[in-house]
Amino acid sequence: MMEVCSKREGDWPELYANPVDLGPEPAVAVPSEDQGRQQSTRETARADAQRPLRLVGTNEISLEGGPCAVKPSVDGPESAGNALGVLAHELRNPLTGLSGMLELLLGSLQVGRPAGREEFELLETAQAEVRRLSDILSSVVEAERSGLRSLQLKCAAVDLREIVKAAVRPMLPGTHPITIECGPPGPVRVYADRHRLEQVFRNLLGNAAKYSPPASLIRLSLRRVEEGVLASVGDEGVGIPPAEAERIFERFYRASNVHGQDPGGVGLGLYLCRRIVEAHGGRIWADHRVGPGATIHVLLPTPSGDAWPDC
Template identity: 40%
Template sequence: MAVTEPEAAGPSLPDTPEARDAPPRELPRTWLDHAHLIDSVDGIVWEADATFRFTCVSRQAERLLGYPLRRWYQEPDFWVRHLHPDDREWATSYCREATEQCLPHEFEYRMLAADGRVVWLRDIVTVLAEAGRPQRLRGIMVDITAQRGTQEHLERTVSLLEASLESTADGLLVVDLAGNIQACNRRFQEIWGLGDAKPGGLDSVALQGVLDRVKDPADFLARVRTLYARPEEESFDIFEMRDGRVLERYSMPQRQRGVVTGRVWSFRDVSARVHAERERERLLRDAHEAIQVRDDFLSIASHELKTPLTPLRLHLQVLKHALESGQPVTPERVDKALGQVRRLSALVNDLLDASCVGAGRMELQRTPMSLPELVREVFSDFRATSTQHLLTYEGPDEDLLVSGDRGRLVQVLANLLENAIKYSPLGGAVRVTLIRSEGDAVVSVVDSGIGIPKEEQAHLFERFFRARNAPVSGFGGLGLGLYICRDIIERHGGHIWVESELGRGSAFHVSLPVLATRSVHEAHV
């Protein structure tokens, strides 16, 4: 870019018809006016030849970059040498190509000032050409350092906000007052499965796409519409999704300079926390119930164990006194004492059986047996001892063979018959039936006693459960019999259930798989 230095520093004389026609005495004044005008422009006004050597530079160059004006003229490559190293190659190439094509151009680059500062310039360049060849360049360099600093600060701020938006654990959605999506983060898209939710779209469209995923879409939609109708209102609530997730929703108005311009929605997945809280509440509730069951059981057990011990002690004391005084001991007194021993033994056996059931250690010795014969045997024992109740039995004409533990099945039937008699304190009929139902044999024990409340029937086969209309003070028992019966029957592959109406008696049914059938005559041959 080597050219000769101009004859004088400063702007060239204006080459216009007015200048050529002006009287000689007015030229210096016009020239000075132009010089002052150019120097007053807030930028570096310059002119150079096609090789980028300056031929005219305004005094703003010295004030802006700190270099003497003579250096701009004397150094052929002044502009190129003082470009920022990172901009030097592309800026010169861009300017050269535009000049060769005689195209006006505008670009931004950095120059190094005399004191080492980096100055951002916007250069607006016009190419003067003759016969399609560039002759001169004219332009103005405007200092945009402050603007670029502001822009870079804004870009850094926006970048930081975007990074923060993407890094938060909450799903965020920003909409304007018209419901247009202004911003949303990736977490929002993940929570709702809305990969197409992007700035510029409508919130109403996205909303319709997620309603079928909410457990209560009507309530969800109503709350959204309420908040859109009340721009100043804040809101916080928790709702459930159909897939089991639990979300917190927080919404507040977006304000700019105190004016509401939109709304910010925040969604947080709190499923793990809520499920953990619910599990803790369930465990705590179960623990309280277990403690209550334990306390109730200890109270009942102590009462039930004490009940046979007291008369047993009295009977033994009477027997001892009779023996010491030489009086005869009657069999009736011994039988009464043995009866209390049997009662105490049954309570202890129930406790042992309940322990085996809870640990899954109850063992069965199963063999083929005649179920009608077993039912008749248990029925006969109870009919012989019960004087206040009318016991009846109705069985099938055929013999029904089942595979079972005889002792355990007797225990079940005895328990059902004992309950039927015990919970019919005013007497009445107790009916036992045995029928064949498809592949099962069904034994039913029906009484006309106090019955069982409907809401308590589902809990009847639970451990230690007692119906509220059958207090231990009036009926006794540990609340283990039916619990043990259920386990025994289910281990036989059968089923036990109850039908009852409060005050009108109960019907307990036991079904067992039938192995085979044979006529009654064959069964007794």
């Protein structure tokens, strides 16, 4: 039976005032046509989880090579030039839009004549493009600060429940009800970098809120599985096209069904989540199903028996 965390348990913020028992263990929804791919993902996750814990004896992991190296991104070599090219490409789209809107406005506005509806629409779109430019720059700076190229972890034995609570706290109260199911009683211990994992869950919860209807439910569950601890964040939003379930974790990739909806996304958040989770020896993946709703799963390995690293 799932334990549903509630405000009564302690320092839960007002946001969780109405926890909902979501019944039996959440299933990992997989449409039949994607069974093979999902199986492959799980097998990879299992293989990752069965590897010797990589963090013993060190509290730092380099992404750049060696036995602890994380697989390179599927989007090709991550040279500085390539990253710059991708960034330039991302910036040119809103610049094109902005430049064009202003060109249209200059061609239609006349001194002494009040602006019409079309002009206001153009100005609104131009303003959205400026916001997008600003958000792209913010995302890039944030990603850079978070160490896209060299992710250093400071790992310790931590309670994943506490990390999840901390990730939920900054979310705006009243925007979305959030329920948290905690399968295992007591602390959910993992060996991890607390701040990095908090960043992962903040990102996943932020995406869930961003791509869901106002006031819709966001579900976060933690449960022990054979390979470790499985955390899942589910929403009732636009979902993820099955063919893009892997690609959304690529750098600068944005799902095709969110284009035009969100001027703020640039496609770095999930990429960064993947880097962080994989640096922990874990796996992150999305349910392969068409909406409504998306669920992102994070599998974190736990040391077996008494093999907890000295922290």
